[in-house]
Amino acid sequence: MPRKQGEGRSQAGAFHRRLALIFGLHLLGVIVCVMLGVFNVAPPVAVVVLLAIISALAWLAARRQWRPVGRLARVIDSWDDEPDVDALAPKHLSEQADADVVTLARGLHGFATRIAGYNQRERNFTRDASHELRSPLTVIKMSADMLSDESELSKFGVRSVKRIQRATREMEALIEALLILARESDLGAGEEEFVVNDVLHKGMDDLQQMLEGRAVDLRIEEPARFALRASPRVFMVLCWQLIRNASQQADHGSIVITVLPGAVAVSNRVDEAPAIDRHGFELAIAQRISERFHWPLELQTRDGCEHIASIRFPETLPA
Incomplete structure (x- = not known):
């Protein structure tokens, strides 16, 4: 040999x-x-x-x-x-x-x-x-x-087009999240100082469009304001995943984004507890993003009718 x-x-x-x-x-x-x-x-x-x-x-x-x-x-x-x-x-x-x-x-x-x-x-x-x-x-x-x-579309055609548009926006968010996770050397890419509240308000239109066609009310509550030194794109993709997961829990109700001191919470509130706890692929991606960028993700359930996903940011800056 x-x-x-x-x-x-x-x-x-x-x-x-x-x-x-x-x-x-x-x-x-x-x-x-x-x-x-x-x-x-x-x-x-x-x-x-x-x-x-x-x-x-x-x-x-x-x-x-x-x-x-x-x-x-x-x-x-x-x-x-x-x-x-x-x-x-x-x-x-x-x-x-x-x-x-x-x-x-x-x-x-x-x-x-x-x-x-x-x-x-x-x-x-x-x-x-x-x-x-x-x-x-x-x-x-x-x-x-x-x-x-097109003005000659039937009601069924209009609904189908809206579903296609919503699925396209969701697919764009999913591809963005997967590409972030695929890039091992992308930890510091696009870093800048930004106010979390401003980024969330800027992305509200896209988030509303992503939920279009569902009886879900999306709103922001701001008990606090703070800034981060990170990639706003990564931050927004993480929020998208949590909101998509919250929308999968129920077909109606409300989703509330709450800005807390050093944390952002996404909660979905429904009138009654869903028969099945439908945590989807979005939550798995959100957990991987939180581990990748060292932003701890915590999940809570209150009274069986309210699911809360909160992201903690260990290093925050004044707004």
Whole structure:
């Protein structure tokens, strides 16, 4: 069976044997120096100097043996979004490298190769998905808007167009959320300082359109005002998911967005408890976004008729 790169030129345990040899020679040198001092062969000052020289040589020799491991550690420490795959290749190790070090380098090289491939696939997916999914949605949205302007549509046709428009808006919000979660390096993208209340008011029209066709009243209550240093797009997508989940709990009632000190709560209130607790895919996405950006999400149920999802923001700014 052919050997992998680095296995034929290294031996397991060579590092330990070399360290044992270094410290054995160091011990022998110390014994010789002590004997020279005991029998007055050399003055005490010369013995001390000789001991210092022997210890320094032993330290340099041990440090040289540790150099391959230190080099790998420096390469790992310098990793950013893109690891330097070639710097971890076992071919860069010396001929006398220990087999354990070669194995470590080969494992890190394979791991870095997989990470680089994952990053490339992530970029390809988010780029292609952003274009290939949004383009047909834009066509559907424009076509539905044009159909809604037709005066000869029947009542059934009008209702169908409205359902298409609502589904298109929901699909846009879903794609936006999935793309945010797919981009691992998107944590700080688009960060700016914004007032939470203002962003919610600005997005109310879109939220109302998303709920169009349902007997649901959406409103905002503002006992507090605060600002965040984050991406307003991510914040709004998270709110969209919570509101969509609240609208799935009941076909009628009210959804209230409440801005509290350091938190935003979304509650849906209905006259009677629903027969089935219908937490949907939207809530799973909201939980993943909250974990991704370290915004804790808490769920509560009061009297069986009111579901409350609240997002806490640990780092807030004055409005």
